[in-house]
Amino acid sequence: MGQQRVLIFDTTLRDGEQAPGFSLRPDEKLVLARQLDALGVDIIEAGFPIASSDDAEAVRTISGEIRRPVIACLARCVRADLEKAAWSIAPAARGRIHTFIATSDLHLQVKLRITREQCLDSAVDAVRFARQKTDDVQFSAEDATRSDMDFLCRVVEQVIRAGATTVNLPDTVGFSTPDELKDFFATVIGRVPNSDKAVFSTHCHDDLGLAVANSLAAVQGGVRQVECTVNGIGERAGNAALEELVMAMHVRKDRMPYHVDVVHKELYPSSEMLSRLTGQGVQVNKAIVGRNAFAHEAGIHQDGMLKDRRTYEIMRAEDVGAPWNPLVLGRHSGRHAVQKRCTDLGLTLDVTELGDVYRTLMTMAHDRKILGDQDVVEAVSTVRATRPAVVS
Numbered sequence: 001m002g003q004q005r006v007l008i009f010d011t012t013l014r015d016g017e018q019a020p021g022f023s024l025r026p027d028e029k030l031v032l033a034r035q036l037d038a039l040g041v042d043i044i045e046a047g048f049p050i051a052s053s054d055d056a057e058a059v060r061t062i063s064g065e066i067r068r069p070v071i072a073c074l075a076r077c078v079r080a081d082l083e084k085a086a087w088s089i090a091p092a093a094r095g096r097i098h099t100f101i102a103t104s105d106l107h108l109q110v111k112l113r114i115t116r117e118q119c120l121d122s123a124v125d126a127v128r129f130a131r132q133k134t135d136d137v138q139f140s141a142e143d144a145t146r147s148d149m150d151f152l153c154r155v156v157e158q159v160i161r162a163g164a165t166t167v168n169l170p171d172t173v174g175f176s177t178p179d180e181l182k183d184f185f186a187t188v189i190g191r192v193p194n195s196d197k198a199v200f201s202t203h204c205h206d207d208l209g210l211a212v213a214n215s216l217a218a219v220q221g222g223v224r225q226v227e228c229t230v231n232g233i234g235e236r237a238g239n240a241a242l243e244e245l246v247m248a249m250h251v252r253k254d255r256m257p258y259h260v261d262v263v264h265k266e267l268y269p270s271s272e273m274l275s276r277l278t279g280q281g282v283q284v285n286k287a288i289v290g291r292n293a294f295a296h297e298a299g300i301h302q303d304g305m306l307k308d309r310r311t312y313e314i315m316r317a318e319d320v321g322a323p324w325n326p327l328v329l330g331r332h333s334g335r336h337a338v339q340k341r342c343t344d345l346g347l348t349l350d351v352t353e354l355g356d357v358y359r360t361l362m363t364m365a366h367d368r369k370i371l372g373d374q375d376v377v378e379a380v381s382t383v384r385a386t387r388p389a390v391v392s
């Protein structure tokens with residue numbers, strides 16, 4: 001039996017882009033869409049066309065140019081949104097309308113001020129209408145994880161009957177825990193009689209730092225599409241980070257035997273491009289793509305790394321397309337790393353010199369935190385100037 005395929009639905013250009021400080025112009029969206037194509041994502045959610053004419057134009061341009069992945073765009077369960085969405089994906093080789101409505105009582109009563117029955121009718125109408133425009137229709141039950149289970153199952157059954165081919169049940173506010181989300185999907189999929197007619201999808205937010213763990217648990221609960229973003233950007237604390245999901249399923253395929261069609265070497269370039277376009281870098285200790293993700297400063301770790309990288313690394317920087325410059329020199333570094341850096345710089349030191357250079361560098365590290373190549377060269381010249389080399 002072959003491995004089960006998990007589809008990667010990238011929403012960097014929609015959920016990610018709508019977060020504060022991450023807006024992109026249509027031309028920038030197109031550049032990023034090309035990179036997402038190279039990365040190998042299955043579906044690109046390119047925007048929310050009713051939100052602005054710029055967004056609609058961007059989705060339409062991307063639909064015309066990017067031919068391999070499915071191009072999706074978002075629409076509320078209202079006619080104007082759906083019409084605009086249909087227009088935006090019209091040029092696509094494979095276009096998807098993604099329509100959504102909240103299903104939790106809180107959202108229905110406070111935000112939408114409609115009854116459950118009105119919600120159900122809107123959802124079914126929207127899916128039916130969207131299916132007249134494209135064969136690929138995704139329905140999302142916003143705030144699904146805080147919705148009444150009986151009602152949610154009714155909605156899911158009805159939208160599948162109306163023609164939804166993907167059903168996404170978002171943890172909109174990042175409230176779930178992993179075991180809970182796994183049970184949640186297993187319950188919905190088990191209870192909805194026509195659940196085999198649609199692909200189930202998860203969309204997790206990181207308000208409690210659980211988006212990636214929750215998404216992986218959802219996959220174990222039966223989900224076969226994960227929604228995620230490059231660098232984990234998105235509303236509030238963000239969405240599940242694409243690079244973390246992909247590498248977790250790769251490195252731990254013994255525990256998660258799923259097939260994901262993403263080009264690992266494009267993970268870092270994608271992250272880097274997004275940071276450059278938005279002017280928002282990732283935290284230095286960000287998994288997979290942060291500056292420190294493959295860096296080692298502590299002496300014991302550096303010594304291990306010099307002997308065998310597997311001592312302190314479960315994957316390699318070059319596998320995700322990141323530059324590998326692992327031995328950071330700082331206050332915690334040992335002599336081995338200093339000697340290695342000197343050798344790399346073409347500086348051969350005898351044992352006494354190495355001791356002096358090491359002590360000089362450690363003094364410098366008190367104010368400098370991280371020592372660069374220039375600091376090493378400077379330390380070596382200082383040492384050599386004060387104690388001329390013995391000519392033998």
Ligand code: MN
Pocket residue numbers: 015172203205234235
């Ligand atoms: Mn979201």
